[in-house]
Amino acid sequence: MDAKEKICRRVAKMFRTGDVVNLGFGMPTKVMDYVPKDLDIWFDSENGIMGLGEPPAKGDENHDVINAMGFAASMRLGACCFDSAMSFALIRGGHVDYTVLGAFEVDESGNLANWTIPGKRIAGMGGAMDLVSGSRHVIAAMTHTDRDGNPKIRKKCALPLTGAGVVTQIVTELALIDVTPEGLVLREIAEDTTVDEVRRLTEAPLLIAEPLDVMEW
């Protein structure tokens, strides 16, 4: 199982029946694949759908039903559509339980940087700044280190922020970490790593939860 699948599988275990969940651009959209089909989750799509479903079979696409990435989607029983003001009223207004986003960097204060690398990457923030400002839980779902092995969980984000003090939990292929007023708390750890290795790959200091659980995918 690769790192991304581990991350998506762990995130998918967080939800309970009735939760309203927004899966962000990129890797987080794959979380839906691992949520048990018998759980009644409201998947929110920022382009104006409450009740998003799986990608349709080829030939069943509807050009007016897309996900936030712009690809063909479906709608579940009870779904509805609305304009972008309503869409972000739901998001900003505290009606979304979980937002799952990727990140370039997260820091010990729960700051999130995921929208720009000045001079290099200027995709734009899309809905990310609104999502993190209004959701009850903001989960940064990301690989523990960058491509060069540098820690992505920092003492202080160096990149421009998407939101200040917004992240509530970090899920990587190595660890599940809570963001608390006391600092970052390592709550779960992957079977194939150690606390020392996680500490070595994390720039910010980590408090260790008692008991420290093993991550389940």
Added chain:
Amino acid sequence: MFPSKVTTVEDAVRHLKTGMTLMSGGFQCCGIPETLLKAVSGTDAADLTVITLSTALKGRGTGILIHEGKVRKLYVSHIGSNTETVEKTLNGELECVFVPQGTLAERIRAGGSGLGGILTPTGLGTPIADGKEILTVNGKEYLLELPLHADIAFIHAWKADTMGNLAYHYSARNYNPLMAMAADFVIAEAETIVEAGELGPDEIETPACVVDVVVQGEPVRARWEV
């Protein structure tokens, strides 16, 4: 009986002149007024300021205007899927003002609703807050974001009646109903145009009184049909 607002695409886009501000609805390739955007290619309108959620893909949606070099300034939330917009922004050909998606919706809504601005927590503590006023209400901080208004709006509707009432379909609503309220001159392209009276009061989302002209749109092309 009100006269029909239906006109040709060529007549409609003649209203767009050099230097104007244009709002264009759509999310990626969904609900984009692409018939109108394509027709702008054939006019000498240039030096435009465009307000739109995204520039879709290269040569699609407002990406058509980017490709033709008709845009000077862009108010936009996401350009990542259009490499041409990214290149032109990085090399300085295009001035790109990034607006968070929900803030963009509310600024447009404010522009069409007679509001002097909106107060939002979105963007606090980020570069988006630079130079903007922060107000404290009931102990919570908010950014003051100002209204957006345009000279012309291009709207994509599912159905229009000849009077100019508009109905939308599924997630092709997005920014279309908001932009229809926020421009001096509103041009709607519809997938289907029906006679007055065929759209019922519960189906109509945008009232005819805010729509100036209606044109027949070409068949919609989804992203996966590129």
